[in-house]
Amino acid sequence: MKKLWQFREFSTVVILLLEILFFTWWLWPEGNRTHPFLNTGNGLLILKYSSIYGIAAVGAAIVIISGGIDLAPGAVMALAGVVGAQLFVVRGWPLAPAMLTGVLVGLASGLFTAALIVLARLPPFIATLGVMGITRGIAFIITEGQYFDVSSHLLGGWRPFGLPADWMAPLILVVLALGFQVLMTTFQWGRAVFSVGGNETAALFSGIAVNRIKTSVYVLSGILAAISGVVLVLVQGQGKADLATGYELDIIASSVVGGASLAGGRGSVVGAVLGTLIFGVLRNALPQIPGATFYDRLIVGLVVIVIVVVDQLLLKRRA
Amino acid sequence: MLARVTTEAALQFRQITRSFGAVRALRGVTFSVAAGEAHALVGENGAGKSTLLKILAGIVQPDAGEILWHGRRLHLDSPREALERGIGMVYQEMLSFPNLSVTGNIFAGRELTRGGRLRNAEMRERTTALLAELHLAVSPDAPADSLSAAHRQLLQVARALAFECEILVLDEPTTSLTDAETDHLFAVLERLKARGVTLLYVSHRIPEVFRLCDRITVLRDGAYVDTFERRSVSPERIVRAMVGRELPPRAVLTKEQRHEDQPPLLSIDGLGRRPWFNNVSLQVHAGEIVGLFGLVGSGRSELLETIFGLYRAEAGRVRVAGEPVNASSPREAARAGIALVPEERQRQGLLFNLTIRHNLVLPDRTIRGDLVVHTARERREAQDLVETWRIKTAGVEVPPDALSGGNQQKIVVAKWLATSPRVLLLDEPTKGVDVGAKFEIHEIIRQEASRGAACLVASSDLPEVLAIADRIVVMREGRIQGQLAGADATEEAVMQLATHEIAS
């Protein structure tokens, strides 16, 4: 049986804790003022915004584990959010059906992606790049550059399922992350995903329905990205076409930091979610250091490289 | 003309010890190779030969012990260093760069440059000279993937020879070579011997070892057993030293045991898929082992892969127990009771990102369509399989990358046997596997046959086919040339069919 510290997720948790400790120390306030970083309001904020990346990262991680890659999450988030917002604000649909339709958009996008990859045999990088352009383009066409103001249509003090709105995203994330982690580790389907990612040829030779697995992961990625987009629109109050631009790289980086290998066959859902938290903390805490504004991209890049390098070294040692 | 064999040791291994986790691959191995001799290193899989070679090549570091090269301690940190010391390695696995030319392959990683620019003309010249010396009729500009597998193997030899080397280390070089190509290689090696190059030759093929080498060192279970003078030892003695026990005589089944009175379990009619094979018809009864023999390019692998559903046949039918099977994926074929042990275990048979347990239970669980993974149950089943098939491993919860080739092959075979297939297809099941494991795998196949499975074994290893098959079907260039059984199945007869056109 694996010991606790042998799980890759353990290292990610440690990195996250170290990061939090570091910023707690560095940003310690004088006197008896409240800590700018280590307080419940700030913690909740970090969770809220990281969750939006996190939900999409669950899907992206599964795709990466299967040996593929998805560049479209950001664009799908935007399109799903825009569709949901438009139905709700312009056409006056009730909230739930409008947002559900947004999620269906993600399903459609995922199916289309899967068709490109499985039927037309396009490399995933190219296929999802194309889907990224198409979905983002449709979002722009629908909105014609305008945005839909969702917040003004929501009743003030709106409480989804009877909870404060700010808790919605983290809650959905936790449920999805745990659910998919279980799915990936204790169900045959999850193991099949790891097999396809580890060695697609050998998986095929072992009787795994490779095409079916590939289709399922891209459809999942589409649906999860759409959920994330809908949540983003609800949390932030605006549905517009340039939502989530550039998110895909952060999402992929989170998965990698969380233990996924871009070659496939390795990684975990929980790890990817922890990865988004690591970046979320960074994005929140860095601007509090005077003069550090322009460094966050640089530091994010360095963090990714360092973690990946250490990962490789540890893997080599084991072999 | 025999080379001058001096008693001076060129290469000495002293107490070399190395473990991988809990597996002790080498335990204090000590022996020496004399300058200018051809020295063979033989042993079962798991005996430690590959590990020893990796240490010599600088890829792996020993935990203890040392290597002496002309009496001086050798400290190798990288393959490049080994090369610079004059140790040339020729590998078993095909390590060529398919996208580069022959010249590019020979000089890959060690290109000749002048101030950073490639000296293409000079490299090409040296390549041409090298090819001529080796009697290899290929162009130095030919892309490597246009070469046959056999030529690619010789390319590996050329690569090792491109730079001055005092000792040439060959790891199973004749695995993919025909007899003719083996002769060619041996001619080259003899010439090198005459030049004074020391040879360290690792192989499972005892006849070859006896043909080429002066002395033979045997390893078993990571330990040194003995070194024999070729002139004063017999092949059986060597095999006994390798295996540590007497091998049982091979059983011959009676007609009844071969179920020939019943309709065939596997029936193939007019199967064709251009350009690989055409109009192939054959039958295998329950309990029968049919050997499918053919040289490189005969279409054997493609035939097996088509039966297994990896490809769609263009013509013809496959029937299992009388029912037509139209498998369009391995999944469907497996559900119909057909199992394939593929040719390249690393690329096609094993998942290195998952544990041995996962690998062993995967086909069975996939066919059964289970939803949930029951870890405890799987672990038990995997451990049973490991015990039954004597797979040497530290446990089932580790990935299979630390295992020797033969043990890896056993995993690939075992995982399919766990599904109790009706039809067992095997493609080169003992390629790159040592004598002891080879016999074990043959026993495994016989057991399956006696349990009622129809076995079809494709192989280019003639002695193997002769040893194991009840009936031999010979293929050449995609067509069945003929069938031989019983006393008719002699080496000459089989080779005749495999290499010559039959006047129809």
Next chain:
Amino acid sequence: MRRLWMVAVIAGLALSACSGAKPANAPQRLRFAVMPKALDIPVFNYAKIGAERQAKEYGDVDILWNAPASADQLKQKEILESFITQRVDGIAISSLNGDFLTDTINKAIDSGIPVVTWDSDAPKSKRYAFYGVDDLASGRIMGEEAVRLLNGKGKVAIITSVGATNLERRLQGMKEGLSKAPGIQIVEIFDIKEDTVRCAELIAAGTNRYPDLSAWLSTGGWPVFTRNALAVVDPAKTKVISFDTIQPALDLLREGKVNVLIGQKYFGWGSEAVKLLYDIKHGKMPASPIIDSGVDVVTKENVDEYAAKWKKMESGS
């Protein structure tokens, strides 16, 4: 391997325990968040200089300068929210969309963080004060200048970015100023979404479409932030009146490619906003909620004088 991790964890805990050994251990420094619309709008860099200089003068103020990398209303809201939970001592912000940020600004004020706006206001919020130009008046000035240069007749095209309150008001003022001359016709209003590159594209497209255009008016400095945006415009045929005097605007003015520039108090955005926050923290409320910074009208005649004043402000007066 696990030992390594345990050591690291212990080290981290130890670090957090000796918080007293932190570098800047000065007593009660004030942390002011100064937020421009986006980090990639060059005109706001001067606000940063002004703010940081004012902070240095005070000696106990740290400036946290942050904004989305490029104009994104949602991201600006996100950053504003994080400054609230990080409990900064004051916020000075130029909003991309004042109405959108109104609720968040109010949340900040309700939690005890004073907020002032600069350059672009959020008028419906509870912000303590706004420091900036009177956009309506400035726009009117531009319209009037256009009327003067064109002698009351001709076709004009307007460049703006839809969304920001201040630009809306400048646009409105422009229209008012232009309406005084019935012979002036506004052929099109271009929305360039705060994107300088898009601005250049649209000027080229517009010049093509309206060959007899008499003037370009711009509510923001995008046409004059680069040399080549106005390259296609023929100064003999078409006049250019633009907001902002950031280089190379002054050079373009000297070369005759631009006729009138409206200069804002760029350094003042930073320094005055910081002053306001500092005073509020020390109990002194702003004199009025709207503080008109005034504008500079720069033409070929007074450009050199203007440039000299600028140099002085940049180097530190």
